Amino acid sequence: MKITVVGTGYVGLVSGTCFAETGNSVTCVDIDKNKIEKLSSGAITIYEPGLEKIFLRNLKERRLNFTTNLAEAVKDAQIIFLALPTPPGEDGSADLKYVLGVAKDLGKILQPTEYKVIVDKSTVPVGTAEKVKNAVLQSGKEINVDLSKAFSVVSNPEFLREGVAVDDFMKPDRVVIGTDSEKAKKIMGDLYAPFVRQGNPVIYMDEKSAELTKYAANSFLATKISFMNEIAQLCEKLGADVDLVRKGVGSDERIGKRFLFPGIGYGGSCFPKDVQALVKSAEEANYDFKILKAVEDVNEKQKLHLMPKIEKYFKNNLQGKHFALWGLAFKPNTDDIREAPALYMIDALTAAGATITAYDPEAMPNVKKIVGDKISFANNEYEALNNADALIIATEWSEFRTPDFEIINNKLKNKVIFDGRNVFEVKQIKDLGYHYESIGRA
Numbered sequence: 001m002k003i004t005v006v007g008t009g010y011v012g013l014v015s016g017t018c019f020a021e022t023g024n025s026v027t028c029v030d031i032d033k034n035k036i037e038k039l040s041s042g043a044i045t046i047y048e049p050g051l052e053k054i055f056l057r058n059l060k061e062r063r064l065n066f067t068t069n070l071a072e073a074v075k076d077a078q079i080i081f082l083a084l085p086t087p088p089g090e091d092g093s094a095d096l097k098y099v100l101g102v103a104k105d106l107g108k109i110l111q112p113t114e115y116k117v118i119v120d121k122s123t124v125p126v127g128t129a130e131k132v133k134n135a136v137l138q139s140g141k142e143i144n145v146d147l148s149k150a151f152s153v154v155s156n157p158e159f160l161r162e163g164v165a166v167d168d169f170m171k172p173d174r175v176v177i178g179t180d181s182e183k184a185k186k187i188m189g190d191l192y193a194p195f196v197r198q199g200n201p202v203i204y205m206d207e208k209s210a211e212l213t214k215y216a217a218n219s220f221l222a223t224k225i226s227f228m229n230e231i232a233q234l235c236e237k238l239g240a241d242v243d244l245v246r247k248g249v250g251s252d253e254r255i256g257k258r259f260l261f262p263g264i265g266y267g268g269s270c271f272p273k274d275v276q277a278l279v280k281s282a283e284e285a286n287y288d289f290k291i292l293k294a295v296e297d298v299n300e301k302q303k304l305h306l307m308p309k310i311e312k313y314f315k316n317n318l319q320g321k322h323f324a325l326w327g328l329a330f331k332p333n334t335d336d337i338r339e340a341p342a343l344y345m346i347d348a349l350t351a352a353g354a355t356i357t358a359y360d361p362e363a364m365p366n367v368k369k370i371v372g373d374k375i376s377f378a379n380n381e382y383e384a385l386n387n388a389d390a391l392i393i394a395t396e397w398s399e400f401r402t403p404d405f406e407i408i409n410n411k412l413k414n415k416v417i418f419d420g421r422n423v424f425e426v427k428q429i430k431d432l433g434y435h436y437e438s439i440g441r442a
């Protein structure tokens, strides 16, 4: 099939590459000229395990193309994916200006006799498919073109996780397709058939239910995290161990083992904004979504959960103290730092007069763009420890899990570790003579 993907960020680039990998001819469009030039010349723009190899293969075999020209890109396409940003507006609701802007552009480009499927892959509030449809129709009307038979709009939310995005896309747990058009349903079913050969379901539904499914899924996962973070707080107060509680709880099949790990809060481009947007959508529908408001509130506080522990250890005086910070990305295996708890730690520590040397395997260039020379950066995790009064861990990269403690001992000024991701076993670290503070464990 011929496919256009509009928006070549995390979702657009992964989707476009994976669709090309199954034999489709894909053109990715973006307004960012620099990004398109890089991608066209074979330089990948995001870090995502396994992506570069298939990106280069499909680029070489010309199944994957890049352009800034929307009209050219959609000319022969049967399916047009919108993988555009939906950032929170000032009131927390999803800002649809990118999605509706492209919908209007499409209204000026589409031909009345050539049927195409327009697919919302962005995470969008209930009712957006209808808005996209109206925007395309209206825009066509303005130039006297009747597009009422020229397209269907489908809601096909994306569930990939950064860090394992290629695997998630190639073998999704499920594919959700929201449409009332039989024709669009058939085209989408054919497109996704190679991705669900192992029997995972393609779930067809109406557009509104598909749109809500994505928000409900992310909000539920965020709820699990905030719930466990509150259990961890309680563990600290009552002297219980959250690792043991987690195992005890997670062995119940109704609950499941995943997403029960406490830490310094969730971040990223999805959970924070999707929880906020669902709270706002509920508000607009005159519904007070109490649980989700609490989920958000708990998460905001959790990002700085280590600060009182650090302050207490240093007797409320962080002026002139120097910290090694391991991990900047909002989670391992990505260079994405959107809403990363590490950024909140950087702000709080520097505001208190401390200095920081950070190390992250992938995310340092992105952080440099934001914080400039507010902190310094190291070439590896050990170099970050030079002259540090303590080590703080903000992201659980695998390479941090079994470090050489002899090097750590020699470099750290004090044997002190504040671990926001429960990377180490408590007993192991304490036996090594460390003052060790983590989340929800004595």
Ligand SMILES: NC(=O)c1ccc[n+]([C@@H]2O[C@H](COP(=O)([O-])OP(=O)(O)OC[C@H]3O[C@@H](n4cnc5c(N)ncnc54)[C@H](O)[C@@H]3O)[C@@H](O)[C@H]2O)c1
Pocket (backbone or CB within 6 Å): 006, 007, 008, 009, 010, 011, 012, 029, 030, 031, 032, 035, 083, 084, 085, 086, 098, 101, 102, 121, 122, 123, 124, 158, 159, 160, 161, 162, 269, 270
């Ligand atoms: N990142 C994730 O893990 C993830 C997972 C599932 C769903 N989503 C959702 O997918 C959507 C996209 O997220 P993302 O993380 O890929 O965003 P992103 O910011 O990484 O990428 C968006 C891209 O769209 C481009 N763009 C903006 N306006 C454009 C226009 N008019 N024409 C062409 N390109 C334009 C931007 O330049 C950027 O490259 C969001 O709604 C997000 O909530 C994201």
